[in-house]
Amino acid sequence: MKIFVILVIFMSMTCKLALGASATDEKLRHYIKQFRFKAVEPMNDKNxxxxxxxxxxxxxxxxxxxxxxxxxxxxHPDLASADALPLSIGEGAQGLGKERIVTDSLQIIPRNSPDxxxxxxxxxxxxxxxxxxxxxxxxxxxxxxxxxxxxxxxxxxxxxxxxxxxxxxxxxxxxxxxxxxxxxxxxxxxxxxxxxxxxxxxxxxxxxxxxxxxxxxxxxxxxxxxxxxxxxxxxxxxxxxxxFQVTQTPWDKYIRGDDTAMTESQKLGAIVFVERGRCILCHNGAHLTNESFQNIAAPQIGPGKDIFNNDEGRFLITGRAKDKYMFKVPPLRNVAKTAPYFHSGVYTTLEQVIEHYEKGVNALDDYDQMMINNLYRTNYVENLFVETNQYRLFRKKEGAHPAMQARAIRLNPDERSYLLEFLKFGLTEN
Structure with missing residues (x-):
């Protein structure tokens, strides 16, 4: 009798777990259809x-x-198709990746090298x-x-x-x-x-x-x-x-119909990505980018694009005031491999990126200017400039995305953990 009761309890627990997983799949597949997420399909016409x-x-x-x-x-292919530095170091310098060292401060490129x-x-x-x-x-x-x-x-x-x-x-x-x-x-x-x-x-x-x-x-x-x-x-x-084509991440396989391609945590992270994380506002479509330009109140470091070490982004191309401090929304395949993040390479982990979005525009005031300089002083020889001018910070906040101004992204520890699982593993091709 005792064995029978234990067996019934075990089967009940198993059914609940299976039901939970099925409910997660049902919800996630609804979002995939609703927001028209697509897998990136392999290109096969190479010359x-x-x-x-x-x-x-x-x-x-x-x-x-x-x-x-x-x-x-x-x-470099060994550096996730980038250089592993906040800001690239141009011609005349020595070394590769984190071993690259400037021989002249003019070699520092104003922006992060995109993957x-x-x-x-x-x-x-x-x-x-x-x-x-x-x-x-x-x-x-x-x-x-x-x-x-x-x-x-x-x-x-x-x-x-x-x-x-x-x-x-x-x-x-x-x-x-x-x-x-x-x-x-x-x-x-x-x-x-x-x-x-x-x-x-x-x-x-x-x-x-x-x-x-x-x-x-x-x-x-x-x-x-x-x-x-x-x-x-x-x-x-x-x-x-x-x-550098990436088409076989767990996310791509899941979208193609393989329910086992992602773990339960990764699936829950994808749901957080859509819901509480609000990532879907800009990171949607097949490549998880709408190719728009957004001001996300990213801290500014390095030489910038003018005499004040400022970088006004898209505005420098269009001349439209509304485009100040806007930068292109990047795709997210293999995002776990491509640190540092943002146009200025100011964050070295995805945990820091999520924290930035949770702080909203206040992240500009809270940015630890010694974090990058302590990590990369050997590469750049001297400390990189970090923007602290209150007027320029105010103007950047003023034009930031509404979700950043409202601090609309607030996650509990479980949601944060799930989102990281999705970003780090669900979107990575091994």
């Missing part, structure tokens, strides 16, 4: 010849003016933190810092006709940055070029001086008579697109 060329270019210092930095320096995961997907149409490169797949028009590439009838259609989306256009612009790859004026002919187009032409000629590259270009594009910077951008994009 092996263009990929091979792009891979070689990606790791080649010869793309830089002084032959001392490559795309991989700030976007490259799924950036080559056709759904991603805006790139850079300020969105200064975009592509309209309906009209096949580009918007970039170089007018000759823009609009319905671009002056350099010979370049844009080779490109195949936002990523291939974006890949062209780090080459033009004196701090990132080009070098200081007086250092080399590329740095001294008077226009972007002239600099691009010099880079193309420099690469094609190499016989191995001549062969790779001919194999990739099959018309060896006339190459331009567009072919370099196209090849880099092909490599990035397929090398």
């Amino acid at each position: 092996d010849q263009i990929y091979e060329l792009g891979e070689k270019l990606f790791f080649d210092n010869r793309l830089s003016g002084n032959n001392n930095i490559s795309c991989a320096t700030c976007h 490259l995961f799924n950036k080559g997907h056709e759904d991603i149409t805006r790139l850079f933190w300020d969105g200064r490169v975009s592509f309209d797949p309906d009209t096949w028009e580009y918007e970039t810092p170089e007018e000759a590439l823009n609009g319905e009838a671009p002056q350099r259609e010979d370049i844009t006709s080779v490109l195949d989306g936002a990523l291939s256009a974006q890949a062209l612009f780090p080459l033009l940055s004196h701090e990132e790859m080009r070098g200081k004026k007086g250092d080399n002919p590329i740095a001294d070029a008077k226009t972007n187009l002239e600099a691009w032409q010099l880079i193309t000629e420099k690469i094609l001086e190499n016989n191995e590259y001549k062969t790779l270009f001919a194999k990739a594009f099959n018309h060896p008579e006339q190459y331009n910077i567009g072919h370099i951008g196209r090849a880099l994009a092909e490599f990035i697109r397929y090398r």
Whole structure:
């Protein structure tokens, strides 16, 4: 009799657990349908010849003016396609990742190096933190810092006709940055070029001086008579697109129908993501980004974009006052691997990111300015600037997202733990 009672109790507990899991699945699948969450589907039309060329270019210092930095320096595969630093350290410095050290304070790049995961997907149409490169797949028009590439009838259609989306256009612009790859004026002919187009032409000629590259270009594009910077951008994009695509996270597998792909905690975290966390306001769609620009009251560190070390984000591109301090909402696949976070790289853990959102605009006042400097003083040699000017902090708060102003995100310890499980493991491809 005692054994029978124990068995009944055990079966009852098992049924309750199963019912709980089923209820969680039912609720989460309702949200997936309601908010049109989608899995990121694998891209399978890789051009092996263009990929091979792009891979070689990606790791080649010869793309830089002084032959001392490559795309991989700030976007290394071993560093989750970024550099593991709050702010990137540009050309002329030494080392890689957390071992990279400035030799000149001018080498510090104003913004965090974005990861490259799924950036080559056709759904991603805006790139850079300020969105200064975009592509309209309906009209096949580009918007970039170089007018000759823009609009319905671009002056350099010979370049844009080779490109195949936002990523291939974006890949062209780090080459033009004196701090990132080009070098200081007086250092080399590329740095001294008077226009972007002239600099691009010099880079193309420099690469094609190499016989191995001549062969790779001919194999990739099959018309060896006339190459331009567009072919370099196209090849880099092909490599990035397929090398860094992420399509097999537990979240993707769950959306495709596998109820066992995520743990119960991860599923509950996804529900917190939608409900109490309010992440869904900006992080939605297949890539968990709506590609909008938002002011989330992110602390400002480093050289910034003006003489006051300030960085007004999207405003610097559009000139619209409402865009001040707005930055592009990033996708979230593999987010656990891509610290530090935000445009200024001010947080090193997802726990800190969640705490920032819970504090709302008050996070600006509470930011521990020694946290970053204690961790990265070796890299930057001296302390990074941290914005404490009350007027600029007030203006940033004034334009912040309503949820940040209202401190609308408040989680209990269980909700916080579940959300972290979803972000750290549910969205990570192993």
